[in-house]
Amino acid sequence: MNGVLVSLTEQPVETTLDYLGYMHEHGFRYIFTSLQMPEEDPLDLLEPLGRIGSFAGEHGMIFMADVSPRAFENFSLAELKSSGVTGLRIDYGMGSREIAELSHEWLVAFNASTIDQEFLSELRELGADFSSLQAWHNYYPRPETGLDFDSFTNRNAWLQDQGLQVAAFIPGDGELRGPLHEGLPTLEQHRGQSPFASYLELYQSGKVDHILIGDLSLSDSTMQQFIAWNEGVVLLRVHGARPSHVWTQVHHNRPDIARDVIRSEDARRSYSAAIEPENCVERPTGALTLDNDNYKRYKGEFQIVLNPLPADERVNVIGYVDEWDIPLLPFLQRSGHPFKFLVTMDKGR
Incomplete structure (x- = not known):
């Protein structure tokens, strides 16, 4: 399943909703956003979060939010659910018992690079619902910090063997996300590369289940490539x-x-x-x-x-x-x- 990243602050919410409508029309079903923005007033995030969540619910899209214990100081689980968030991407700071409990009510994603066998075994012992658990890689705004392809695919093969679906990000080539505006790929080799070529590499040999556009938009010609792909043609x-x-x-x-x-x-x-x-x-x-x-x-x-x-x-x-x-x-x-x-x-x- 394909998806997109959206920002709650870098562009007007009307622009975001227009973009989501266009991407939904062409088969994109995941929406991902981050609530880990300490420089922003949490009250300023609730309105765009709720409008995007409403759109997701009306169109049957999965709405994932990147959260941490600090984010929960500003947003309760009840607030997130009422805003239309359906999944939580948890990078750090939450115990196994809490995660196991959340898995019975939420789609929960972990950092794909840090999961280990001990952690998964503990979740199984705690009765976590593994059908609601996924492994999501980070995106890397700073050049030279993206992941190595061989290590990435080896880890993904192990994660899938553990029964987890895997997600990763590719760069966009329209409006790039700040602060560096140098692309938001998971793999360093995809930085500065065509989004569709990056997508096709992950689709063909990356051992991933979900591929998301890390930046805020795609160029018109790249979007035409994704539309053609949905029609079965490169x-x-x-x-x-x-x-x-x-x-x-x-x-x-x-x-x-x-x-x-x-x-x-x-x-x-x-x-x-x-x-x-x-x-x-x-x-x-x-x-x-x-x-x-x-x-x-x-x-x-x-x-x-x-x-x-x-x-x-x-x-x-x-x-x-x-x-x-x-x-x-x-x-x-x-x-x-x-x-x-x-x-x-x-x-x-």
Whole structure:
């Protein structure tokens, strides 16, 4: 299940509710916010918290709040429940007995990096409802502090073996959250990377059950990628595109997987018009190519270049995959997943 992070203070609540409506429409079902903001007056948080909670209840969304013993000095459990909060993310400071009791009334998430076997065994002895327990990773605003991928996946495999669902965060690329505005990923390798590429990596090999956008919004083109994914297609952004029939087609890599290129099994069979040699230049990774008339029976073959190739008078370069979407290519090479293109006017990121 996918979700979003929202701030109670960094933007008007009306903006947040519009964003939540849009994300709910496209399959996002978790809302996460933090109540650990000592610099804020708790009374200023109740109104946006309640409005977001009402939205969550009306739309069947799970509303998680990051809490600590200090937060409970300002908000009682009764106040949180009446505000529409349905889950508590508890990082520290609460005993096992309290957590076991909460699990029978709340969805409860722990810090995925600090859970150990002794803690889980104690919860089982105390009769905790494990169907209401989850493990959530932190997000890391400061560069260089995000988690290592191998350690992350090893821990997630152990957590899932313990019967816990795992959640993690990926960065956004719209309005970034303060105070540093450098992305809020769980994994350091995702900082500055395409949100959709980060999502796909977690989906494919991260051993996670829930993926949340850590920042306050996504760019329009990234959102189009998530919408296309919900429709079963990977959307690649393209710049420098020359006119071609391939941009409107849905493609699949051939099952006989090539080393150097992704070969569309759909393009050549549907096109018979002449293709004159044009822009026969070097082919870097991400180049989009169409074989011209000089390639005889291969005329009309459409490829995405994986490994740099030299210029060839038989091959026209008709565009380039956006730099941010290059990490998607290994997935397309091996998964057989359908893909299509979004032609943009810029020159890549």
